[in-house]
Amino acid sequence: MYSVTRVVLGGIIEDLSHTTLDQRGDADAAYQIMQSFEFVFILHLMKEVLGRTDTLSQALQKKNQDIHNAMELVSSTKYTIEMPDMSAPYTSTRYRPRKKDLHVTFEHYYRVDVFTSTFDKQLHELDSRFNDHTIDLLSLSSSLASKKINVDEICLLVEKYYPEDFTEPERTHLRDQFVVFNVEMTNNTKLRGVSCISDLCKYLVDTRKCETYYLVDRLIRLILTLPVSTATTERGFSAMKIFKNCLRNKMSDEYLANSLVIYIEKEIAETFD
Template identity: 50%
Template sequence: MDAMYIARKGRARHQQDQITVERHFRINIFYVAIDKQLHELNSRFSDRALELLTLTSVLEPKNGYKNFDCDQICTLVEKFYPSDFTSQEMVHLRYQLQHFIREAQNDGKLRNMSNLQDLCQYLAETGKLDVYFLFDRLIRLVLTLPVSTATSERAFSAMKLMKTRLRNKMDDKFLADSLVIYIEREISKSFSLDAIIDDFKSVKDRRVLFDL
């Protein structure tokens, strides 16, 4: 790796910098690849999404709740979940968080939790969700975040498949109905053709019988 790097034959005569093989792989290849990946990640997530993920990370119980911060958790609730908590509940949430972190530091099982899923399950099994019901509600809202994000991504991916150049004049209602069938195709497979015909017939009387 300490040897001098020599470019390929087509570029060797234009090479002016005398660099080592290690510097070539580190600067010209590794750093460039990392910069491209960071640029792609920064372009993929908006500032609001990054702020949401950053504030959500303070809820993680790893390392004995090292990142647990009551102020940032309350900021998370005020900015992203204002319709799920009343102003009075936001005040009580801060007190619940302060009592919870004190109990977690003295409770061995709570202190050794590794993720939010285990914490939510532990609160339900021990009945502590009745005490920390606002904190439990926030955890459940955060846990549903990946599911809602994945559903949105699936919807946009399905839209590209359904609304092609040949189907560009498809109206919004027909597109929405088609997307529901495509996205929830596992559920739609449970519907029989006879049941669909019966429901269609029950809407209103038809001149033609829909019999197979």
């Protein structure tokens, strides 16, 4: 019923010809509530509670009622619904209890050690893989393939992340190239059809416009090396785990670091050959 109700509400929201504005507004409000965590949580809670009390509910609706059997059924139903004592000390069953475990309640365990800890780990993973530096560079990558390039934003990121790849006069000239390039993107139908930065690089090479927009071409090639450097580094560390194990753990870090650098340089060279 949940999925079907969502489909019906979605149809009401999108149906502009047979529904009024008030009806679409009510449907949208109901749809948003159904998407919330609280609503789904209460649904699961009701499923558990109502499932336990269904037998009792059906029995109490009968006209001919056996009071004795009804009371026994009430007692049995109440017994199945457990109310946990969240203030009781939590003791793990995975290892021998320690004295400090008695200071941890069930509420603390499920709220802090499980719920909060899970979110902390997810946020840490996202922060480590998508920090501000990475997000800026990915934004730069996506903006280069957009229909209209934000020249000010790109020049700011170039100055911030590629100071050694462009001299100050080149950064000024890069801005001028992007202004002209923006106009050409508007008038050139083939250039407007480019959907990703790799296709844009290929287009510049095939049309030899890379010679005209040589600074734009340089920036695109620098951006294209980002996925390669990330992927090759991860593959390098994965390979390292294979040959540096408990039987070969005496290899020095310097030797492994040098081997990893050689491996990455070889991967990048093969990619651009």
